[in-house]
Amino acid sequence: MFRGAFPALGHLPALASDPLGLDRIAEREVGPLYWTDTGFGRWQLRCLSPESFDLFKNVQTSSDYVGETLPDLFGRSVITLDGKPHRHARSVMGPAFTPGGLSAARVGSLFADVIERHVHEWIDRGVITTLASTRELVLALILRMLGVPERDLDVWRRDYEDHMLLALGVPLDLPGTPRRRGLTAKARLDERIGALVREARAGSDTTVLAQLSRAKDEHGEPLADAELLDNLRLLILAGHETTATVIAWLIAYLAESPSLLERLQSEATDVPRAPGDLRAFRFAEALFREVLRLQPPVARDARRAVVDLEIAGRRVPAGSIVAISIELLSRSPRTYEDPDSFVPERWMGKTAPPTALELVQFGAGPHFCLGYHVAWLEVVQTSVILARALRARGARLALDGRFPRVRHLPLRHPDASSRVRFVRG
DSSP: OOSOOBTTTBTHHHHHHOHHHHHHHHHHHTOSEEEEEOSTTOEEEEEOSGGGGGGGGOTTEEOHHHHHHSHHHHTTSTTTOOHHHHHHHHHHHGGGGSHHHHHHTTHHHHHHHHHHHHHHHHHHHSEEEHHHHHHHHHHHHHHHHTTOOGGGHHHHHHHHHHHGGGGGOOOOOSTTSHHHHHHHHHHHHHHHHHHHHHHHHHSOOOOHHHHHHHOOOTTSOOOOHHHHHHHHHHHHHHHHHHHHHHHHHHHHHHHHOHHHHHHHHHHOSSOOOSGGGGGGOHHHHHHHHHHHHHSOSSOEEEEEESSOEEETTEEEOTTOEEEEEHHHHHTOTTTOSSTTSOOGGGGTTOOSOOOTGGGGGGOOGGGOOTTHHHHHHHHHHHHHHHHHHHHHTTEEEEESSSOOOEEOSSSSEEOTTOEEEEEEO
């Protein structure tokens, strides 16, 4: 075990406060593999070399431990499945999240209208708590993409927040406890999602929900209703916090550096309304990729070894949970020059699509994030619409205090109290 562990708590304090610092010390002192006690006797092997990236694609590893850890939160969704069940779910759901599927559903135009309203409300307020505001925006985008009427957003938002209490993993199920509130909210969400699915199946439109509700795999098999509900709840959960965090960091960087905003404004002559429009906004895309690289919402991913493995010349016994440090890979000097600096220009000269390692924040292999194109669209649209609105309203961005500090639980995010100001003139 690597040094610095506390009694009972193990390395949990370090992992909760500065996992990148812990990884860098361990890499320097013991090499690319080290065991951590993640608290109360739970052990995890952290793998720091670029070789760890191959674990995402290794059929001898599994992600089923996620479902075992939080079964009520994730159920039988794509994040917990492997092998044939996972391929079935991905083949059913995948087409709806391709650029073609999103374009057919007119998701870009829907998003643009919602973002416009939120951005202008932010400017009218004069000051916003950044992360809370971006969370509200992204949850509205996802729910509207699923066909939730705008008048019902507040009710869905309250149930979603209670549903998230299941992430605490508290086993006690009594009235008023987080588990009881979470399970009650889950039942309400499932009832509402089920009603939307039935309505979508009966219609003939091409919304994302309609595509998912009627989709089948190559053998003509749809998702079972329970699996569809699990995956739609996952879509709300996974697509909300991660993208909201990226947008919050992006706003902080724009507020800290007026030159970034000026360059973005010079590009923002129009608004992208479909995935196919995104390549025309090269600097907005560069901001998206650099924020994601330097501030990845999911700082680490993990797999369980199904059989004994050899990693970096060391034997890893079957059953081990092996964590891949996405944050460390995203700041590797082997991949990036001046890796700890925010340099969006590093993406501007590229003519080829990002490599698999440059997209490590979205995972890789069979579990590569289904929502990649949705996130790209949301972040680029928000940055462009924000730049245009500030110019039209004669306003500029400013940090309300210092640049946000990093927090690590439940995901890596800026300090929830961080604010930005919209200054007129």
